[in-house]
Amino acid sequence: MDDSKLTVRSVERALDILLCFTDASDLTLTELSGRVGLHKSTVHRLLASLEGKGFVMRDAGTEKYRLGYRLWELSANLSQSDDPGQILLADMEHLRDQIGETISLYVQDxxxxxxxxxxxxxxxxRRVAPVGARMPLYVGASSKVLVAFAEPAVQELLHASADWPPGLSREAFLQQLGETRRLGYATSVEEREPGAAALAAPILGRGxxxxxxxxVSGPANRLTLEKMQEHGPLIMEAARRMGTMLK
Incomplete structure (x- = not known):
């Protein structure tokens, strides 16, 4: 393998290490090694480089690694003018105060x-919703919305996926997508997580x-189907208003 390919491989491995912190605040060398599937000596060498550049920090007392301040410096230069998460935050807080449940914003990737x-x-x-969390696109209220109102190519990609769960009916899912488009919102009760329910509506930009x-998500015994049907017009109106705020 030539030097350029080795360099690219090292960069990919270093990025894989950084991505381990999307759902954990600190991790040991052993935990990181297990997550990325690399030998501890390789991970230790990559961590040393990341630490030297300020992208990770090591706690000498616990021997755990966490993200470094250099990432905060980079994030400070992110443009917030086109970031839906920042533009819509105030309206999300207002909707939370109206409904009393956790409000989240999802995009398809x-x-x-x-x-x-x-x-x-x-x-x-309440339902704690960590930012950055990833979930499959074939289950949950938000997934139904993101697929139902997506470009046809996204729907075709999903239905052709080899990772489609054996116990999930493609026909039933297609019916749910049609119902989502008809109603303008989607619901889910304990589809992804026991005891949890959710209601979602699409935010459509210009065009x-x-x-x-x-x-909207919360405990299923509080966020019942009846309650979600009651909240349907409210979340659709909030989503419509948010869409007008985006370019």
């Missing part, structure tokens, strides 16, 4: 949906292009 913004419920028992899914 390949065959997954990614939570790019969340406003937690103020209730003692009617799908931008994101706006979701």
């Amino acid at each position: 390949g065959l997954e949906r990614v939570r790019i913004q969340a406003v937690q419920s103020n209730q003692p028992i 009617g292009k799908l931008v994101a899914a706006l979701a």
Whole structure:
């Protein structure tokens, strides 16, 4: 293997290590090695380079690694003018105060949906929605919205996926997509997580292009189907208003 290919491979491995911190605040060398599937000596060498550049930090007491300050420096230069998560945050907080449940914003990325913004419920028992979390695109209210209102190519990609769960009927899912388009919103009760329910509506930008899914989630014993039907017009109106705020 030539030097250029080795360099690219090292960069990919280093990025894989950084991506391990999307759902964990600190990790040991052993944990990182297990997550990326590399020998500890290789991971240790890559971590040393990342630490030298300020992308990770190591706690000498616990021997755990966490993200470094250099990432915060980079994120400070991100443009917020086109970031739906920042533009819509105030409206999401307002919707949270109206409904009393956790509000999330999802976008489609390949065959997954990614939570790019969340406003937690103020209730003692609530659904905690970490930003950056990834979930499959074939289950859940937000997934139905992101597929139902997506370009045909996204739907074809999903239905042709070899990773389609054996226990999930493609025909039933297609029917749910049709119902989502008819109603203008989607619901889910304990589809992805026991005891959890969600309601989602599409945020359409100018030209009617799908931008994101706006979701309300909470405990299933509080966010019942009846309650979600009651909230349907409210979340659709909020999603419509948010769409007018985006370019």
